[in-house]
Amino acid sequence: MEKRTKDNPWKLQTPPQSSSYEMYIDEKNGVEIIVCTVGKTVLHYDARIVNDLYEMLKKHNDWILLGSKDEKAEAKEGTVEYWGRSKDNPIGGWYGLKKGLRGRVGMYIPPLLEALGLAEVEHNKRNNKMRAI
Template identity: 75%
Template sequence: MTIEKGSKENPWKLQTPPLTSSYEMYKDEKDGKEIIVCTVGKTVLHYDYRCIADLQEMLKQHGDWMELGSADEQKPAKDGTVEAWGRSTQNPIGGWYGLKKGLRGRFGMYLPPLLEELGLAEVEHNPRNNRMRAI
Protein backbone atom coordinates (compact mmCIF):
# COMPACT_ATOMS: atom_id res chain seq x y z
CA MET A 1 0.00 0.00 0.00
CA THR A 2 1.34 3.42 -0.95
CA ILE A 3 1.03 6.28 1.50
CA GLU A 4 -0.47 9.33 -0.16
CA LYS A 5 1.95 12.19 -0.87
CA GLY A 6 1.08 15.20 1.28
CA SER A 7 0.03 13.12 4.28
CA LYS A 8 1.61 13.31 7.73
CA GLU A 9 3.39 10.00 6.96
CA ASN A 10 4.61 11.22 3.54
CA PRO A 11 4.81 15.04 3.63
CA TRP A 12 5.74 17.26 0.73
CA LYS A 13 9.44 18.10 1.12
CA LEU A 14 9.92 21.62 -0.16
CA GLN A 15 12.44 24.44 -0.36
CA THR A 16 11.82 28.15 0.04
CA PRO A 17 11.78 30.09 -3.25
CA PRO A 18 15.45 31.22 -2.94
CA LEU A 19 16.32 27.53 -2.29
CA THR A 20 17.98 28.45 1.03
CA SER A 21 15.82 26.47 3.50
CA SER A 22 14.00 23.15 3.49
CA TYR A 23 10.62 22.52 5.12
CA GLU A 24 7.72 20.08 5.03
CA MET A 25 3.99 20.43 4.50
CA TYR A 26 1.10 18.02 4.77
CA LYS A 27 -2.68 18.05 4.77
CA ASP A 28 -4.39 17.46 8.11
CA GLU A 29 -7.60 18.27 9.93
CA LYS A 30 -8.03 20.45 13.00
CA ASP A 31 -11.34 21.24 14.67
CA GLY A 32 -13.17 19.73 11.67
CA LYS A 33 -11.35 22.02 9.22
CA GLU A 34 -8.89 20.93 6.52
CA ILE A 35 -5.53 22.61 7.06
CA ILE A 36 -1.98 22.55 5.76
CA VAL A 37 0.62 21.94 8.43
CA CYS A 38 3.95 23.59 7.60
CA THR A 39 7.00 22.57 9.64
CA VAL A 40 10.06 24.79 9.36
CA GLY A 41 12.73 23.58 11.78
CA LYS A 42 10.89 23.51 15.12
CA THR A 43 8.29 26.08 14.04
CA VAL A 44 4.88 24.73 13.04
CA LEU A 45 2.51 26.91 11.03
CA HIS A 46 -1.06 26.18 9.94
CA TYR A 47 -2.80 27.48 6.82
CA ASP A 48 -6.39 27.05 5.70
CA TYR A 49 -6.33 24.27 3.07
CA ARG A 50 -8.57 26.32 0.75
CA CYS A 51 -5.62 28.62 0.10
CA ILE A 52 -4.24 26.23 -2.56
CA ALA A 53 -7.24 26.47 -4.90
CA ASP A 54 -7.93 30.11 -3.98
CA LEU A 55 -4.33 31.20 -4.68
CA GLN A 56 -4.24 29.37 -8.00
CA GLU A 57 -7.55 30.95 -9.05
CA MET A 58 -6.36 34.44 -8.06
CA LEU A 59 -3.14 33.94 -10.05
CA LYS A 60 -5.12 32.78 -13.11
CA GLN A 61 -7.25 35.92 -12.91
CA HIS A 62 -4.13 38.07 -12.38
CA GLY A 63 -2.75 36.54 -15.59
CA ASP A 64 0.91 37.46 -15.09
CA TRP A 65 3.82 37.14 -12.69
CA MET A 66 3.13 38.34 -9.14
CA GLU A 67 5.76 39.21 -6.55
CA LEU A 68 5.75 36.91 -3.49
CA GLY A 69 6.52 39.60 -0.88
CA SER A 70 6.89 37.28 2.11
CA ALA A 71 6.68 38.95 5.53
CA ASP A 72 6.18 37.94 9.16
CA GLU A 73 2.74 38.58 10.64
CA GLN A 74 4.04 41.57 12.63
CA LYS A 75 5.28 43.32 9.48
CA PRO A 76 3.08 44.90 6.81
CA ALA A 77 2.92 43.12 3.47
CA LYS A 78 3.86 45.01 0.32
CA ASP A 79 0.78 45.90 -1.74
CA GLY A 80 0.13 43.77 -4.80
CA THR A 81 2.05 40.73 -3.54
CA VAL A 82 1.01 37.14 -2.83
CA GLU A 83 1.65 37.84 0.87
CA ALA A 84 -0.70 40.85 0.87
CA TRP A 85 -3.41 38.80 -0.87
CA GLY A 86 -3.00 36.00 1.71
CA ARG A 87 -4.04 38.45 4.47
CA SER A 88 -6.45 40.67 2.58
CA THR A 89 -10.09 41.18 3.51
CA GLN A 90 -10.64 40.99 -0.28
CA ASN A 91 -9.55 37.33 -0.62
CA PRO A 92 -12.20 34.54 -0.66
CA ILE A 93 -12.06 33.92 3.10
CA GLY A 94 -11.93 37.63 3.98
CA GLY A 95 -8.60 37.66 5.84
CA TRP A 96 -5.61 35.62 6.93
CA TYR A 97 -5.09 32.12 5.51
CA GLY A 98 -2.55 31.61 8.30
CA LEU A 99 -4.33 30.15 11.33
CA LYS A 100 -1.88 30.37 14.26
CA LYS A 101 -1.93 33.78 15.93
CA GLY A 102 1.56 35.27 15.85
CA LEU A 103 2.60 32.89 13.04
CA ARG A 104 0.04 33.75 10.35
CA GLY A 105 2.49 35.43 7.97
CA ARG A 106 5.04 34.01 5.54
CA PHE A 107 2.24 32.95 3.19
CA GLY A 108 4.33 34.26 0.28
CA MET A 109 7.32 32.16 1.38
CA TYR A 110 5.81 28.76 2.11
CA LEU A 111 2.73 28.39 -0.15
CA PRO A 112 4.25 29.14 -3.60
CA PRO A 113 6.62 26.11 -3.56
CA LEU A 114 3.66 23.87 -2.65
CA LEU A 115 1.68 25.10 -5.65
CA GLU A 116 4.78 24.51 -7.78
CA GLU A 117 5.11 20.96 -6.40
CA LEU A 118 1.45 20.31 -7.22
CA GLY A 119 1.92 21.56 -10.80
CA LEU A 120 -0.40 24.55 -10.29
CA ALA A 121 2.11 27.40 -10.54
CA GLU A 122 5.55 28.41 -11.69
CA VAL A 123 7.85 30.01 -9.09
CA GLU A 124 11.12 31.89 -9.58
CA HIS A 125 14.14 30.81 -7.52
CA ASN A 126 16.33 33.91 -7.35
CA PRO A 127 18.15 35.04 -4.17
CA ARG A 128 15.51 37.80 -3.66
CA ASN A 129 12.28 39.30 -5.03
CA ASN A 130 10.83 36.08 -6.44
CA ARG A 131 7.54 35.92 -8.31
CA MET A 132 4.99 33.27 -9.25
CA ARG A 133 2.28 32.73 -11.86
CA ALA A 134 -0.42 30.15 -12.48
CA ILE A 135 0.22 27.38 -14.97
Protein backbone atom coordinates in the same frame (compact mmCIF):
# COMPACT_ATOMS: atom_id res chain seq x y z
CA MET B 1 -5.23 18.21 -4.43
CA GLU B 2 -2.94 15.35 -3.59
CA LYS B 3 -3.27 14.57 0.12
CA ARG B 4 0.05 14.15 1.86
CA THR B 5 0.21 13.02 5.48
CA LYS B 6 2.59 13.55 8.38
CA ASP B 7 4.23 10.24 7.46
CA ASN B 8 4.56 11.22 3.78
CA PRO B 9 4.87 15.04 3.60
CA TRP B 10 5.84 17.22 0.70
CA LYS B 11 9.53 18.04 1.11
CA LEU B 12 9.95 21.57 -0.19
CA GLN B 13 12.44 24.41 -0.38
CA THR B 14 11.77 28.12 0.04
CA PRO B 15 11.73 30.09 -3.24
CA PRO B 16 15.40 31.21 -2.86
CA GLN B 17 16.14 27.51 -2.14
CA SER B 18 17.91 28.52 1.07
CA SER B 19 15.81 26.46 3.52
CA SER B 20 14.02 23.12 3.48
CA TYR B 21 10.64 22.48 5.09
CA GLU B 22 7.77 19.99 5.02
CA MET B 23 4.04 20.29 4.49
CA TYR B 24 1.13 17.89 4.82
CA ILE B 25 -2.65 17.96 5.05
CA ASP B 26 -4.38 17.46 8.38
CA GLU B 27 -7.66 18.36 10.03
CA LYS B 28 -8.18 20.65 13.00
CA ASN B 29 -11.59 21.40 14.50
CA GLY B 30 -13.25 19.86 11.44
CA VAL B 31 -11.34 22.12 9.03
CA GLU B 32 -8.76 20.90 6.52
CA ILE B 33 -5.41 22.60 7.15
CA ILE B 34 -1.91 22.58 5.75
CA VAL B 35 0.71 21.90 8.42
CA CYS B 36 4.04 23.53 7.58
CA THR B 37 7.09 22.50 9.61
CA VAL B 38 10.15 24.72 9.31
CA GLY B 39 12.83 23.47 11.68
CA LYS B 40 11.03 23.32 15.03
CA THR B 41 8.43 25.93 14.04
CA VAL B 42 5.00 24.63 13.01
CA LEU B 43 2.66 26.88 11.03
CA HIS B 44 -0.93 26.15 9.98
CA TYR B 45 -2.66 27.45 6.88
CA ASP B 46 -6.27 27.05 5.78
CA ALA B 47 -6.08 24.42 3.02
CA ARG B 48 -8.44 26.46 0.84
CA ILE B 49 -5.43 28.64 0.04
CA VAL B 50 -4.24 26.19 -2.62
CA ASN B 51 -7.31 26.53 -4.85
CA ASP B 52 -7.96 30.16 -3.93
CA LEU B 53 -4.38 31.26 -4.72
CA TYR B 54 -4.41 29.29 -7.96
CA GLU B 55 -7.66 31.00 -9.01
CA MET B 56 -6.24 34.42 -8.12
CA LEU B 57 -3.09 33.69 -10.16
CA LYS B 58 -5.15 32.61 -13.18
CA LYS B 59 -7.19 35.82 -13.02
CA HIS B 60 -4.03 37.92 -12.55
CA ASN B 61 -2.63 36.23 -15.70
CA ASP B 62 0.94 37.46 -15.14
CA TRP B 63 3.84 37.21 -12.72
CA ILE B 64 3.14 38.48 -9.19
CA LEU B 65 5.69 39.25 -6.47
CA LEU B 66 5.65 36.89 -3.48
CA GLY B 67 6.44 39.62 -0.92
CA SER B 68 6.90 37.29 2.05
CA LYS B 69 6.59 38.99 5.47
CA ASP B 70 5.95 37.73 8.96
CA GLU B 71 2.66 38.55 10.63
CA LYS B 72 3.87 41.70 12.40
CA ALA B 73 5.32 43.28 9.24
CA GLU B 74 3.10 45.09 6.78
CA ALA B 75 2.80 43.33 3.42
CA LYS B 76 3.29 45.27 0.20
CA GLU B 77 0.08 45.71 -1.77
CA GLY B 78 -0.08 43.66 -4.96
CA THR B 79 1.93 40.71 -3.58
CA VAL B 80 0.95 37.14 -2.75
CA GLU B 81 1.60 37.94 0.92
CA TYR B 82 -0.77 40.91 0.84
CA TRP B 83 -3.46 38.82 -0.83
CA GLY B 84 -3.01 36.06 1.79
CA ARG B 85 -4.13 38.41 4.57
CA SER B 86 -6.44 40.78 2.69
CA LYS B 87 -10.10 41.31 3.51
CA ASP B 88 -10.63 41.06 -0.26
CA ASN B 89 -9.47 37.43 -0.61
CA PRO B 90 -12.07 34.61 -0.75
CA ILE B 91 -12.03 33.95 3.02
CA GLY B 92 -11.91 37.64 3.95
CA GLY B 93 -8.62 37.66 5.84
CA TRP B 94 -5.72 35.56 7.07
CA TYR B 95 -5.09 32.10 5.59
CA GLY B 96 -2.51 31.62 8.35
CA LEU B 97 -4.22 30.12 11.38
CA LYS B 98 -1.74 30.32 14.29
CA LYS B 99 -1.75 33.73 15.98
CA GLY B 100 1.75 35.22 15.76
CA LEU B 101 2.65 32.87 12.87
CA ARG B 102 -0.02 33.80 10.32
CA GLY B 103 2.35 35.41 7.82
CA ARG B 104 4.89 34.00 5.38
CA VAL B 105 2.23 32.89 2.90
CA GLY B 106 4.53 34.28 0.19
CA MET B 107 7.40 32.11 1.39
CA TYR B 108 5.86 28.72 2.09
CA ILE B 109 2.75 28.35 -0.09
CA PRO B 110 4.19 29.12 -3.58
CA PRO B 111 6.56 26.10 -3.56
CA LEU B 112 3.58 23.88 -2.69
CA LEU B 113 1.66 25.16 -5.72
CA GLU B 114 4.78 24.54 -7.79
CA ALA B 115 5.05 20.95 -6.46
CA LEU B 116 1.38 20.40 -7.32
CA GLY B 117 2.01 21.56 -10.90
CA LEU B 118 -0.23 24.62 -10.55
CA ALA B 119 2.33 27.41 -10.66
CA GLU B 120 5.77 28.45 -11.76
CA VAL B 121 7.94 30.08 -9.07
CA GLU B 122 11.18 31.99 -9.51
CA HIS B 123 14.17 30.90 -7.41
CA ASN B 124 16.29 34.03 -7.10
CA LYS B 125 17.90 35.20 -3.84
CA ARG B 126 15.11 37.79 -3.37
CA ASN B 127 12.13 39.47 -5.03
CA ASN B 128 10.77 36.20 -6.41
CA LYS B 129 7.55 36.01 -8.39
CA MET B 130 5.06 33.33 -9.35
CA ARG B 131 2.38 32.72 -11.96
CA ALA B 132 -0.23 30.09 -12.72
CA ILE B 133 0.62 27.36 -15.20
